[in-house]
Amino acid sequence: MSLALLGSLVCAYAQNIKWGEEIPAAAADVLKPRLEQMLSSAGLADVPLEVSATVTERMETPGSLGQVALVISLQLCSGEVSEQIPLKGVGQSEEDAWQRAMKQFLPKGKAAQNFIKKLNN
DSSP states (O other): OOHHHHHHHHHHHHHTEEEOTTSOHHHHHHHHHHHHHHHHHTTOTTSOEEEEEEEEEEEEOOSTTOOEEEEEEEEEEETTEEEEEEEEEEESSHHHHHHHHHTTOOTTSHHHHHHHHHHHO
C-alpha cells in the first residue's frame, strides 16, 4: 500500500470521529488512534462516531509536587448505540491527567468490545 493511500485512509477514519468540545486537543490526539484501531479491527472503520467526556471527579494535591487526579466518563455514540467508559488519570496538570486517562482506553478492552458488539447487532 502506498503512503499516499495509507495517509488518505487514516484521514478518512479521523473524519468519522466527531469530538465533544470538552475534550482537550492533546487528549483527543491520544485517544484518536485507539478509537480508530477499535473500529478498524472490527471492520467498522467507516462507522461515524461521536465522542464526549465528562469529568465526574477532580482532586488536587497541594505543594510543589502537586498533582491533579481526574475520573472521566467517556461516552462513545454511533447512531442509537452508546457506551459509557470510566477512565482515570493522574498528572502534573489537568491536561496531563486528561492524556493519561485517555491512555487507559484499550481498543481490545471489555468496554470497547461491548460497544463493538452493540454496533454489530
